[in-house]
Amino acid sequence: MKFLSTIWQFLNRSFFRLGSPREFYKISNYVTPVFGLLFLVLTLIGSYNALFVAPADYQQGDSYRILFVHVPSAWLSLFIYIVMASAAAIGLIWRMKMAYIVAICSAPIGATFTAIALATGSLWGAPIWGTWWEWDARLTSELILLFIYFGVMALYYAFEERTTAERAMAVLAVVGIVIVPIIHYSVEWWSSLHQGATVFREGGPAMPPSMLKPLLYNALGFTFFYGYILFLRARNMVLDNERKSKWVQELVNKEHNKEAH
Amino acid sequence: MNSTFILFCRREWQLLFRNTANLVQPLCFFVIITLLFPFSLPLENELLSRIGGGVIWVSAVLAILMSLDAMFKADYNDGALEQWLMHPRSLPIAMLAKVFIHWVATGLLLTLFSPVLSMAFRIPTDQIWVLFIGLLLGTPSLSLIGAIGAALTVSLHRGGVLLAVIILPLYIPILIFGAGMITQSSLGASIDSQVYALIAILTLAITLTPFAIAGALRITIE
Numbered sequence: 001m002k003f004l005s006t007i008w009q010f011l012n013r014s015f016f017r018l019g020s021p022r023e024f025y026k027i028s029n030y031v032t033p034v035f036g037l038l039f040l041v042l043t044l045i046g047s048y049n050a051l052f053v054a055p056a057d058y059q060q061g062d063s064y065r066i067l068f069v070h071v072p073s074a075w076l077s078l079f080i081y082i083v084m085a086s087a088a089a090i091g092l093i094w095r096m097k098m099a100y101i102v103a104i105c106s107a108p109i110g111a112t113f114t115a116i117a118l119a120t121g122s123l124w125g126a127p128i129w130g131t132w133w134e135w136d137a138r139l140t141s142e143l144i145l146l147f148i149y150f151g152v153m154a155l156y157y158a159f160e161e162r163t164t165a166e167r168a169m170a171v172l173a174v175v176g177i178v179i180v181p182i183i184h185y186s187v188e189w190w191s192s193l194h195q196g197a198t199v200f201r202e203g204g205p206a207m208p209p210s211m212l213k214p215l216l217y218n219a220l221g222f223t224f225f226y227g228y229i230l231f232l233r234a235r236n237m238v239l240d241n242e243r244k245s246k247w248v249q250e251l252v253n254k255e256h257n258k259e260a261h
Numbered sequence: 262m263n264s265t266f267i268l269f270c271r272r273e274w275q276l277l278f279r280n281t282a283n284l285v286q287p288l289c290f291f292v293i294i295t296l297l298f299p300f301s302l303p304l305e306n307e308l309l310s311r312i313g314g315g316v317i318w319v320s321a322v323l324a325i326l327m328s329l330d331a332m333f334k335a336d337y338n339d340g341a342l343e344q345w346l347m348h349p350r351s352l353p354i355a356m357l358a359k360v361f362i363h364w365v366a367t368g369l370l371l372t373l374f375s376p377v378l379s380m381a382f383r384i385p386t387d388q389i390w391v392l393f394i395g396l397l398l399g400t401p402s403l404s405l406i407g408a409i410g411a412a413l414t415v416s417l418h419r420g421g422v423l424l425a426v427i428i429l430p431l432y433i434p435i436l437i438f439g440a441g442m443i444t445q446s447s448l449g450a451s452i453d454s455q456v457y458a459l460i461a462i463l464t465l466a467i468t469l470t471p472f473a474i475a476g477a478l479r480i481t482i483e
Contacts, residue, residue, distance in 0.1 A: 092476075140437075144430045151427035155413060158423050167480040168413045172427055175409055175473055182434060 019096040021238045022247050032231040039224035046217030054211045066124045071199075072219040074117040076226055077145060078180055080110035084152070085177040088170035098234075100166035101241070103173055104156050105233040109226055111149035118142060129193060137186035138194035145183060148176040162241065265350045269358035277366055283331065287367045288374060291324035295378050306383050313382030314392050314443030321371050321396060322432055325403045328367045329428070330421050332359075332411040333478070342415075342482060352478070353471035360408045360474070368400025391446045395439040398459040405466040405474075406431050412477035435462060 017023045050068035057064040084106040091099035121139065122132045133139065152173050159165035186194075199205045205212050242248045277284060298316045299309060336342040345355060375396055379389040410428035414420030442455040 140433075144433050147426070147430040151430060154423055154426050158414070158417055158420075161483075164416075164481060164483065168477065171409070171413060171473060171477050171480065175406075176431065178431075178434075 016096075019094070019098045021097055021101075021242050022245075024098050025235060025238050028231050028235050032228060032235070035224045035228040035231060039221050039228050042217050042221030042224060044221075046214045046221055049210075049214035050218065054214055055208075060128055063124065063127050066120050068214055068218050070117060070120040070124060071215060072222040073113045073120065074142070075219055076222050077110055077114040077117050077142065078183060079223070080106050080113060080226060081145065081149075081177070081180055084110060085173045085180075088173035092167065092170050092174070097241075098238075100170060101234050101237050102230065104153075104166065104169060105230055105237060106226075107149055107153045107156070107169075107173075109229050109233075111146060111153070113222075113226075114142060114146040114149060118146065134193050136193045138183070141179065141183040141186050145179055148179055152176065265354045266358045269355045270362055273359055273362035277362060283328075284366050284370070287324045287328040288370055290327055291320050291371050291374070292378065294320040294323055299382075310383040310385070311447070313379060313384045314388065314447075315440045316382070317375055317378055317392060318396070318399075318436055318440045318443075321368070321375070321400060322403060322429075322436060324371060325367050325400065325407060326425055326428065326432075328363070329407040329411040330414075330424060332363055332408060333415040337415045337482070342478065346479060346482060352475040356408065356412075356474045356478070357467070357471040360404050360471075363408070364401050364404040368396070368404055372396040372400055385447075388443055388446055391442050391452060394456070395442045395459065398456065398463055399435050399439040402435055402459070402463045402466040403432060405470040406435075409470055409473045409477055412474045413481060415478070416481045435459070438462070 018027065046068065050065060054065070056062050084103045087099045087103040087106065090096055091103060118139070121142075125134070126132050152169055155172050156165050156169040159168060198207055199212070199215070207215070239248055239251075295316055298312070302308060302312075333342060336345075345352060372393060375392060376389050379392055384392065407424075407428050410424050410431075413427070414424045417423065438455045438458045442452045445452050445455060
C-alpha cells in the first residue's frame with residue numbers, strides 16, 4: 001500500500017507540475033522534438049508500407065489506399081475531441097491554466113483532422129460508392145463535429161477577457177462531448193452506407209496484417225503529429241499569456257543576447 | 262415541490278404577461294418561416310405534404326433559437342442575474358424554472374399551434390399527431406440546451422450569430438429524431454425508437470443542463 005501511495009503522490013505531483021506554465025515550458029523543450037521525431041519515423045514507415053508493401057484490395061484495387069490517411073484522421077478527430085473535453089473539464093475543476101491552453105490549442109488541430117477525414121472520405125466515396133456525399137449517419141455526425149469545433153473556437157475568440165473566454169470555451173467543449181458516442185455508434189445504430197467497425201471489433205480486426213500494420217503505424221504517427229503541433233502551439237500560447245512574467249522576460253533576454261553574439 | 266422552483270416560475274410567468282411581445286414574436290416568426298416554403302416551392306400539394314413535417318421542425322428550431330438571445334438579456338441588463346448568483350437559493354433549480362416558463366412561452370405554444378400549420382400543409386391526420394408528440398418531446402430539450410448557449414453569450418454585445426453557431430450543431434440530433442419520426446410514420450414503420458430517443462435526450466437535458474447553465478452564468482458574469 002505504501003508503494004501505491006508513493007506512486008500516487010508522484011503522479012499527483014507531476015500532474016500539478018505540468019499544470020504550471022513555466023514547468024510545462026521547460027518539459028516541452030525536450031518533449032516536443034521527441035514527438036516530432038516519432039511522428040516522422042512512424043509515418044514514413046507506415047506510408048512506405050501502405051504504398052509499396054500492402055497488397056491491392058481484391059475489389060477496390062489501389063483506390064483503397066486512401067484508407068491509410070482517412071482512418072487515422074477520423075480516429076484522431078474523435079481522440080482530439082476527447083482530449084480537448086477532458087482538458088477543459090480538468091481546467092474547470094482544478095482551475096488549471098495549462099489545461100485550458102491544451103484545450104484551446106487542440107481545437108484547430110481537431111477541426112483540421114475532421115476536415116481531412118471528410119475530404120478523404122469524399123474522395124474515396126466518389127469512385128467506390130459512386131457519390132461524393134451521402135446524407136448518412138456517420139458522415140453527417142462527423143460534419144456536426146466539425147461545426148462543434150468551429151463553435152468552440154468562435155466562442156473562445158468572442159471574449160476580450162482571457163479567463164472568461166477560457167472557461168466559457170471549456171463549458172461548451174464539455175457539453176459537446178455528447179457527439180462523440182453518437183459518431184462512434186452511428187454505424188451500428190443506423191443502417192448506413194459507411195462500413196462498420198473493421199479494426200476494433202469483437203473477434204479481432206477483419207483486415208490482413210499486411211494492411212493493418214501500416215494503418216496502425218500511421219495512426220500512431222498521426223497521434224504524435226497531433227502531440228507535436230499541440231506542444232508547439234501550447235508553447236507559443238504560454239509565452240504569449242505569460243509575457244509579463246519574469247521568467248518569460250529572462251528567456252527573451254537570453255535569446256536576445258544569443259543573437260547579438 | 263421545491264419552493265425556489267415555484268417562486269421563479271411565478272416571477273417568470275408574471276414577467277411574461279407584462280410584456281406580451283415575448284409571447285407573440287416567436288410564434289409569428291415560426292408561422293412566417295413556415296409560410297416562406299410554400300411561396301418558394303412549386304405549388305404541388307403532394308410535395309408540400311411530404312416536406313411539411315420537416316419544414317415545421319426547422320421553423321420551430323429557428324424560432325426557439327431566435328428567442329434564446331433575449332432569455333437572460335433583460336435580467337443581465339437590470340442586474341437581477343447578479344443578485345441570483347449571490348443569493349443562497351439554488352441557482353440550477355432557479356434556472357430550470359426560468360427555462361420551463363421560457364419553453365411554455367415558445368416551444369409549447371409552437372407545438373399547440375403546429376396542427377393548424379400541418380393542416381395548411383395537408384399533412385395526413387395521423388402524422389399530425391406524430392408531429393405534435395415529436396415537438397412536445399423535442400422542444401423542451403431545445404430550450405434547455407439553448408439556455409446553455411444563451412448563458413455563455415449573455416455578456417457579449419453581438420452574441421446572436423455566435424449563439425447560432427455554437428448551439429445549432431447540438432440541435433441537429435434532436436432534429437434528426439424529431440423529423441425522422443414523421444418520415445418513419447409516413448412509411449408505415451414504428452416510431453417507438455425515435456420517441457424513446459427523444460425522451461432519453463429530454464431526461465438527460467432536464468437533469469444535467471441546469472448545472473451547465475448555472476456554471477456558464479457564473480463564468481460569464483464577473
